[in-house]
Amino acid sequence: xxxSIATSAxxxxxxxxxxxxxxxxxxxxxxxxxxxxxxAVGEARERIRSAIRASGFTWPARRITVNLAPADxxxxxxxxxxxxxxxILAASGQLRLGDRSVAAVGELALDGRVRNVPGALPLALPxxxxxxxxxxxxxxxxxxxxxxxxxxxxxxASLADAVAHLxxxxxxxxxxxxxxxxxxxxxxxxxxxxxxxxxxxxxQPSATRAVLVAAVxxxxxxxxxPPGIGKSMLARxxxxxxxxxxxxxxxxxxxxxxxxxLDGRRSFRPPLRAPHHxxxxxxxxxGGPRLTPGELTWAHRGLLILDEIGEFRRDTLEALRxxxxxxxxxxxxxxxxxxxxxxxxxxxxxxxxxxxxxxxxGGACLCPPATRRRGSLSLSAPxxxxxxLRVRLARPRAPLHSLPPxxxxxxxxxxxxxxxxxxxxxxxxxxxxxxxxxxxxHEALFRQQMSGRGWTQFVDVALICALMNGSERVxxxxxxxxxxxxxxxxxx
Numbered sequence: 295x296x297x298s299i300a301t302s303a304x305x306x307x308x309x310x311x312x313x314x315x316x317x318x319x320x321x322x323x324x325x326x327x328x329x330x331x332x333x334a335v336g337e338a339r340e341r342i343r344s345a346i347r348a349s350g351f352t353w354p355a356r357r358i359t360v361n362l363a364p365a366d367x368x369x370x371x372x373x374x375x376x377x378x379x380x381x382i383l384a385a386s387g388q389l390r391l392g393d394r395s396v397a398a399v400g401e402l403a404l405d406g407r408v409r410n411v412p413g414a415l416p417l418a419l420p421x422x423x424x425x426x427x428x429x430x431x432x433x434x435x436x437x438x439x440x441x442x443x444x445x446x447x448x449x450x451a452s453l454a455d456a457v458a459h460l461x462x463x464x465x466x467x468x469x470x471x472x473x474x475x476x477x478x479x480x481x482x483x484x485x486x487x488x489x490x491x492x493x494x495x496x497x498q499p500s501a502t503r504a505v506l507v508a509a510v511x512x513x514x515x516x517x518x519x520p521p522g523i524g525k526s527m528l529a530r531x532x533x534x535x536x537x538x539x540x541x542x543x544x545x546x547x548x549x550x551x552x553x554x555x556l557d558g559r560r561s562f563r564p565p566l567r568a569p570h571h572x573x574x575x576x577x578x579x580x581g582g583p584r585l586t587p588g589e590l591t592w593a594h595r596g597l598l599i600l601d602e603i604g605e606f607r608r609d610t611l612e613a614l615r616x617x618x619x620x621x622x623x624x625x626x627x628x629x630x631x632x633x634x635x636x637x638x639x640x641x642x643x644x645x646x647x648x649x650x651x652x653x654x655x656g657g658a659c660l661c662p663p664a665t666r667r668r669g670s671l672s673l674s675a676p677x678x679x680x681x682x683l684r685v686r687l688a689r690p691r692a693p694l695h696s697l698p699p700x701x702x703x704x705x706x707x708x709x710x711x712x713x714x715x716x717x718x719x720x721x722x723x724x725x726x727x728x729x730x731x732x733x734x735x736h737e738a739l740f741r742q743q744m745s746g747r748g749w750t751q752f753v754d755v756a757l758i759c760a761l762m763n764g765s766e767r768v769x770x771x772x773x774x775x776x777x778x779x780x781x782x783x784x785x786x
Contacts, residue, residue, distance in 0.1 A: 296361070297385045300397035301377040302421060303362075303369050304413040306580075306632040307553040307587055309420045313363045314374060316381035321357035327378075329362030332370040341372070341402050342379045349406035349454040354386040370584075372401035373411040376430065379453055380460070389457055395445075396460065397421040398430040406453040410434040412555035415548060422447055430456045438548065490530040492704040496697040497690035498524055504685045504779050505532045506707055510714040510758045513751065514618060514640040514680055516603070516781075519687030525643035526601055530566075532641055533597045535707035537715065538562040543595050550594055550635070553587075564596030571605040575613045579623045580634050590617050590636040603642040604672060611677055614640070618680045642681070644673075682751035684781035714761045721757075721766065728753070728768050736773045752780050 296317040302309030325339040346353050360378055362369050377398040383389035399418045401409040410432040411417070418431050418439055427445040436449025450456045495502060501517060505528055508515040515532070517525040539547060539562050547565055569589050575581065580588040589598060600606060617623045621637040647661045678684070690697060702710075737749070744752060756776035760768045 297381055297391075299377040299381040299384070300395065300421060300424070300427065301374055301399055302417040303367055304371065304373070304417055304553060305367075306585055306634060307413075307416055307550050307591065309413075309417040310367060311420060312367070312369065312374070314377040314381050315361040315363060316378070316385045317359045317361075318354050318382070318385040319357050319359070323355045323357065325358045325360070327360045327362070329360075329365050330368050331362060332368065334371055335362070335369050335374055338372065338375050338378060338402075341375055341404060342382065344404040345375075345402040345406045345453050346379060346383065348404065349452065349457075351383060351388050351453075351457075352386070354382065356386075358382060358385075368584075371411060371413075372409075373399050373414065373417055375402040376400035376408055376453070376456065380430070380456060383457065389460060391460065394460075395424065395427045396430070397424065397427050398456070400430070400432045400450075402453060408432050408450050408452055408456065413553040415439075415552035416550075419549065428460065430459065435552075438545070490527045490534065492528075492531040492534060492702055492707050493700040495524040495527050495531060495700050497692070498528065498687055499701070500778065501525075501528050501685050501687050502700055502702055503775075504683050506535060506702070506711055506714075506762065507755060507758050507779060508532060508639065508641065508683050509535045509537075509707075509711045510718065510762065511682070511754055512637075512639050513682035513755070513758075515642070515683040515685070516678070516681040517641070517643045517685055517687060518646060520689060521645055523687050523689055525687060529599045529601065529641045529643055530568075531704065532639075533564065533566045534704040535711050536564045536597065536639070537708060537712045539564055539595060546635070547595050550587075550591060554592060565593055566597050566599070567593040568599040568601060571600075571602055573606060573610055575607075575610050578610050579613050579617060579636075580625055580632075581627070583627075585625055585627055585630065585632045587623070587634040590614075590623060590638050591634040593638040594635045595637060596639070598638045598640050600640065600642040603644045608674075612674065614680065615676055640681075679745055679747055682755060683779050685779060686781065710762060714758060717761045717766065718758065728757075732768070732770065732773070740777065748780070752776055755780055 296315045299314040301312050301314055303312045327336055327339060343353055360381070362374065379402060380389060380396065380398055384391050399411070399414055399421065401411045403409055414432060414435050415438060418429065418435060419442065421427060421429050422439045422443040422445070425444040429439070429443065429445060429447045430450055431439065431447065433449035433451055436447055439447045448459045450459060492502065492505070504515060507513065509532060517528055519525055544562050567589050569577065573589065576588060578588045579590055580586060603611070617636045618640060621635070623634040623636045625632050625634070647659050740749070740752065756768050756772045759772040759775045760766065763772070
């Protein structure tokens with residue numbers, strides 16, 4: 295009777311359940327793996343044969359058939375090795391499972407070691423949630439599974455360790471250095487070359503304020519202006535003022551990074567992505583033959599920077615419309631659909647034209663028309679409307695070196711953002727913070743110049759400005775600041 299071991303196949307960024315059925319019967323010795331495997335899965339027979347022998351077990355000289363169900367789901371990678379090996383050992387009588395439900399994820403080396411695989415965390419999470427299931431995984435991920443496990447979870451270093459654990463023999467836990475739980479550090483700022491100190495941007499107080507407002511409300515931000523005035527620095531400084539992720543958010547980001555093969559990320563800081571401008575539609579929102587996620591998903595719960603947005607392909611930018619609105623990406627290809635998370639804060643920078651001097655006094659722009667159309671001003675109206683904050687930066691009149699540093703440091707900005715976010719989340723009905731007569735007066739001034747989306751964003755920005763000023767009541771000053779930060783007050 296065939297024996298079954300549970301495992302998972304990576305589909306996008308989630309683990310789809312797979313049953314590894316193994317039958318060992320009489321006949322000419324051979325191994326056949328069926329169930330739509332790719333080349334990497336088909337080659338598992340050689341890895342598993344060597345691993346079983348190196349671990350002190352006997353390779354059965356019989357006919358072995360391995361079925362990966364369901365048969366219509368394509369299987370790829372080496373994550374099925376451990377489950378297949380355990381199934382062969384159990385079917386040949388070398389592993390006694392009884393009536394227990396067993397699941398396994400991991401790739402085998404020729405000497406029997408269990409290797410981690412890209413996507414091991416999302417592969418193992420649905421298996422860990424099964425009640426009464428004994429799950430065997432690589433040591434590298436065991437610590438992050440125990441909090442969500444309904445059954446037993448064991449991190450093993452080798453096939454022999456896995457068999458010993460399933461037989462109930464003593465199994466040494468994973469070493470703390472290899473599987474320590476994800477913990478915030480005393481100072482979790484975790485500075486790197488991708489982050490800029492906010493106070494180093496000089497002479498741009500309005501843009502600095504817009505950065506803080508964007509961080510509070512997770513509002514898309516567009517920074518426009520000539521080159522060399524700090525747009526890119528402000529975009530990267532925005533990452534520094536974002537508050538640390540919660541434990542649940544960090545676990546979610548960790549699973550996404552694992553699916554991308556970035557298993558080394560152990561941080562409570564939001565992710566940061568800044569792709570090159572030759573990015574394709576599939577690279578941004580996801581796609582391809584296997585429906586893999588794109589940059590929007592890799593930046594989930596974090597920051598996506600599109601530097602020099604006018605240089606990006608038009609079709610790539612237009613693909614942002616629905617994801618920015620809904621916070622998810624829905625893809626359908628050949629009857630198959632996938633939903634990827636995309637709760638991403640977008641910040642874009644751009645020059646008004648190719649040379650960046652279009653708006654300099656005296657009309658210094660020398661760009662030909664084709665080059666001028668690649669500036670940020672060439673963005674389509676629907677895409678510009680998605681940016682709740684649009685700030686036009688100008689060159690300071692005085693030399694930059696003579697200007698004082700910015701008044702707000704990254705540390706102070708992060709604290710202010712955290713306080714404003716907490717106040718924003720505590721407001722049950724935002725309408726209660728607005729004076730009705732005041733709202734009607736400003737609606738008469740601006741409403742006809744904005745879309746419905748733009749008006750909602752305008753009111754939200756005014757409320758955030760009030761909260762950052764220490765008040766829950768929105769007044770004329772906040773509406774005036776919102777008109778400036780949204781760049782919508784003068785549109786026709």
